[in-house]
Amino acid sequence: MSILIKNVVMLDLINHEAAEKDIFIEKDRISQIASKINLSPLTANTTIIDGKGKIALPGLVNGHTHVAMTLFRGAADDLPLMDWLNNVIWPSESRLKGEDVYWGSLLGIVEMLKSGTTTFCDMYFFMDEVARAVEESGIRALLSRGMVALDPVNGEKGLKESGEFIKNWQGKASGRITTALAPHAPYTCPPEFLKEVISEAKKLGVPIHIHISETLDEIKIIKEKYGTTPVRHLENLGLFEVKTIGAHLVHVDDEEIEILKRYRVGAIHNPQSNMKLASGIAPVQKMLERGVLVGLGTDGAASNNDLDMFEELRTASYLQKVSTMNSQALNAKTSLEIATLLGAKALGFEDIGAIKEGYKADIILVDANETYYYPRHNVFNLLAYSAKGADVETVIIDGEIVMKNRELTRIDEEKIKFEANKRGIQLVAG
Ligand SMILES: CSC[C@H]1O[C@@H](n2cnc3c(O)ncnc32)[C@H](O)[C@@H]1O
């Protein structure tokens, strides 16, 4: 199958240019980008998309979420993290069944596709169900079974299920699914357990996805238990010898930033969740200046409360500006980069996150006809500071059109909303 997108304004985040282009996609990859592409008779069987008036950009990369938590959206608001987890979320999650996670995941995937996310990185329970939702919907995902090891039996169960999940799903859905090991956090996973995870990750050749240094409560707990900070604690255990995707990293000092850079840890910033749970403000501008691989995520929809990466990247930018009192902090191009190319690198992907020949064909087309796209002074600024997820009109993933004119081609949005609503309400009611 091939697709030709004609006369589209293409955002080039590598050369920092926006110009009108034709983009040719063959199978799952971008094969040619040029001012004009004329099809030969051999490529005549091609879907042509008229890109006039639209902007093409790489699909957005949601670097940290718990997609099925859409089921708990709006059910536990205005609480700090530990209270939120211990008193509302974990009791509700204990009632989860596989089918709930399947429908909750589909609900989140619909929301992500419709707002331009083409890849997400997830940590949750019943991951076979999340993987099934990914396979059916056409999205790309890096999936991991979250492990809480507060009691050793739970830890071992998590590790066993994670191994099975990785064996069953790594590379599935034509390569759209990749996998990781996910110890939940240093405060829920003791050192002996983390050492087992590190050795398993090395054996299986998968990355580690973990929450790190999210709140001051966490810093206090880890300091009291291990006499140091979470980042140093994990470094001492050898965790960063494995490719690590660290969510949050809100409370980190200069030396810890250096450690993150040295080990090429993917530091996933989740500004809306950090603001809503009153966790703090991550020093993202400083991390970027020091060369840390920064990505962007929404976290789950119960702490955000949506999965719209356009909103997230704007929040990230404004939050850095106001917290550093520097209007140039996390500028338009950089905030788009952490949501695309840099975010992809933070997760360990080398061929997604940019519209570039040879890269995977994960492309979104934004209909730029609303008032807030005029005048066209600067397309980067318009996309970072004015665009809305709802303006995404077409989504292509792995060379396949999965949304056209805002209609999803593979999955039934109305049925998903109905099922997820029913299950979410039952779960929270108890
Ligand atoms: C073990 S699966 C993932 C686990 O994480 C919980 N969770 C959701 N958001 C956060 C967050 O911001 N910090 C820590 N833990 C979080 C989720 O409810 C699952 O239990």
Ligand SMILES: [Zn+2]
């Ligand atoms: Zn999280």
